[in-house]
Amino acid sequence: MLILFVLLGLVVGAFINQLGSDLPARRSLTRPHCPYCGTERPVWQWVSVPAYLVNRALCTSCGARIRLRNPLAEIGLSVAYGYLWIAWGPSIQLALYLVYTAILALVLITDIERRLILNVVMYPAIAFAFIASFFTPNLPWTYALAGGAIGFGFFFLAAVVGTALFGCGALGGGDVKLAAFVGLITGFPLVIEALILTLIMGAAISALLLLTRIRSLRDPIPYGPFLVAGAIVTLLWGYPIAEWFLY
């Protein structure tokens, strides 16, 4: 079963890669193709990890290498899926978390590559998480809704204050919707831990980038990736971390 879930992660990762290329370009789903010459990839290249393993990750027409993002996303999701199977076994949580990690991976790809958190991703994700909260055994829907409201409210306020202080918004509407989604899936009170982790990671990485002069104070911090990281850490180890911190 573990091997099955690892393989499932690879395939879902390939699908998320394709969405991550097609959705920001505002087009419907295409078959995997080379972004440089447009040649469609043969089926054995649709999942890029095997192609990389046999050193054949090149476009069959123009020879351009398949972007490194593809195997990274596939490996990331296959590790996550394997871990989720070990941690939850056959359960509703497992099914939901498989969907949530795929959504978060897609957000990570579009936000890092294009600084976009798309409505076409976030609205269905929020609707799904809301409906799913009625079926989640360990999280009553009222707590999920409260979590969503807190995530939304916190980032909405931060966006308003940030815009007032710095003129241009450091936080976009996409970040606010992502925060609402993270709040829905972690629920109250864990959403607070997810937000705190987001802020700590954001501050630490920003300080590092400032110190190494990769970025300047004027550059806005993209909070999307930190929200994703905070959400994943909280979903997987939320209560152990809270206990360790509080007691």
Ligand SMILES: [Zn+2]
């Ligand atoms: Zn090509």
